[in-house]
Amino acid sequence: MTAPRIVKSAGQICCFDPLLAPDFTPDYFSADYWQQQNAITGQSHGRGITWFLQHESAHWVLRHYWRGGLIGRHIPDQFCYTGLRCTRSFAEFSLLQKLVDDELPVPRPVAARIVRHGWRYQADILIERIPNAEDLVQLLKREPLPRETWQQIGQVLAQFHQAGVYHSDLNAHNILRDNDGKIWLIDFDKGAIRHPGRWQAKNLARLLRSLQKESALHPLFHWQMDDWQHLLVAYQAYR
Incomplete structure (x- = not known):
């Protein structure tokens, strides 16, 4: 397993796989950034928009975390911060890394991010897209x-x-x-x-x-x- 690297800047905490994203930047979590690169290949709509990207020869999926239910109507995308490992994006990144190491058929995680606002945070994840x-x-x-x-x-x-x-x-x-x-x-x-x-x-x-x-x-x-x-x-x- 490749140990993820951590980047902290301006209230953001990111982790990424250096083998999959050696040139990583926190801009990777911005749809505007990818639009400027003409790298968006598609999108799907659920609670929010999930973006499909092509970066060089890699195909990725960018997903923001949203709340569901009644709470989601009032607080759509903020969660209570109880520690980095417990955040939605870092927990999913870590779980996917374990499942990949165990050779289970799941996409590889590329990067994860949280943006803190005091005791609350927002989250995003970037994963590989399963081809075809x-x-x-x-x-x-x-x-x-x-x-x-x-x-x-x-x-x-x-x-x-x-x-x-x-x-x-x-x-x-x-x-x-x-x-x-x-x-x-x-x-x-x-x-x-x-x-x-x-x-x-x-x-x-x-x-x-x-x-x-x-x-x-x-x-x-x-x-x-x-x-x-x-x-x-x-x-x-x-x-």
């Missing part, structure tokens, strides 16, 4: 997936659970398949390493609800409960 990959929702809106793909998803989820990896938002948008058929998990905000427990079944239940929700939202969504059974059988067999 689409999430399950994109795939299923276009075509059904073969049994083997559902079995592979089940095996990958079992692999993460055996390693004690808790994903706080396991939904159909956070499972990707690349052009080679490899399955990836993304978005490990509020993720953690945990002892085995009921959370594993709850993780799967959350994914099932997500697939059911997407199926109801889209007139053409090529998913059925048989697909879920293929996933479950492979998950249980792997464990």
Whole structure:
């Protein structure tokens, strides 16, 4: 594992992987900076805008951290500071580094930042983008997936659970398949390493609800409960 480097300036604290971003600057967390470099290749919209970037031959994703729920309406992107390791961006960066070292299929973290305002902070993270990959929702809106793909998803989820990896938002948008058929998990905000427990079944239940929700939202969504059974059988067999 490459030890991350720390940069502090003007209320900002950043960490970065010197192998992935040897010329790192805190400007990397500014969408305006990347627009000036003509480096923005796309964007996606959720609670905020996630930016897709190309820097030389590297493809990255820049994401700001936002609050959800009722609190998010009043305090959209500020969090209580209880220590650097506990901040949303530094915790996700650290977790991703561990998962990469453990050879689990996740994107590599490039850099993380917090900007402190007294006892509050804002946060951003920069990660590698999985090349030529689409999430399950994109795939299923276009075509059904073969049994083997559902079995592979089940095996990958079992692999993460055996390693004690808790994903706080396991939904159909956070499972990707690349052009080679490899399955990836993304978005490990509020993720953690945990002892085995009921959370594993709850993780799967959350994914099932997500697939059911997407199926109801889209007139053409090529998913059925048989697909879920293929996933479950492979998950249980792997464990």
